[in-house]
Amino acid sequence: MHQWKGRQVILYHGNNGRIQKVRGTLEKWDDIRKYVILGPKMLAIPFEHVAYITMLPPGRERRSRHPAKLNPIGYVMSDPLQFDNSIYFQSAVTVWKDDQLIAYNVKLASHTDCNVVLEDGQTLxxxxxxFVVRSLRGEL
Incomplete structure (x- = not known):
């Protein structure tokens, strides 16, 4: 049943003759613990309660009520964890030197204790x- 992983499905589950219908993305199929995780609310449903699963019909996929957009507020990065998170989440970063704009909405490729490498290879x-980071708000 791993072919369902990452797909939007309708999952029918229940016990004692009562069947409920839940719609979402099948996030995880755990053969060891015998349950399935259904997102976006991360519901854990035991295998024994799953009646059946069907694919969500084409065109019926979940639409985001809040599409992702850049947060208008930026945060000055000073902690190494902030640089790590910026790289991991591919956040938009603006780089300043005094009052001069060096780079706008770039992504960081890597960083060390002293330097930062931008996606274009430039080392600063x-x-x-x-370095000012702007996070994404909403759902991708």
Whole structure:
């Protein structure tokens, strides 16, 4: 049943003769613990309660009520964890040197204790530049 993983489905489940219908994305199929995780609310449903699963018909996929867009508020990065998260989540970063804009809405490729490498390969020092991150708000 791993072919359902990552797909939007309608899952019918229940016990004692009562069947309920839940719609969402099948996030995880755990053969060891014998349950399935259905997103976006991350519902854990035991295998023994699953009656059957069907694919969501084409065109009926869940639409985001809040589409992702950049947060208008930026945060100055100073902690190494902030740089790590910016790289991991591919966040938009604006780079300043004093009052001069160096790069706008770029992504970071990597960083060390002293330097940051941008996606275009440019290396900038953390000490001489100000890195402002803007997160995505909403759902992708």
């Amino acid at each position: 020092s953390k000490e001489g530049h100000l």
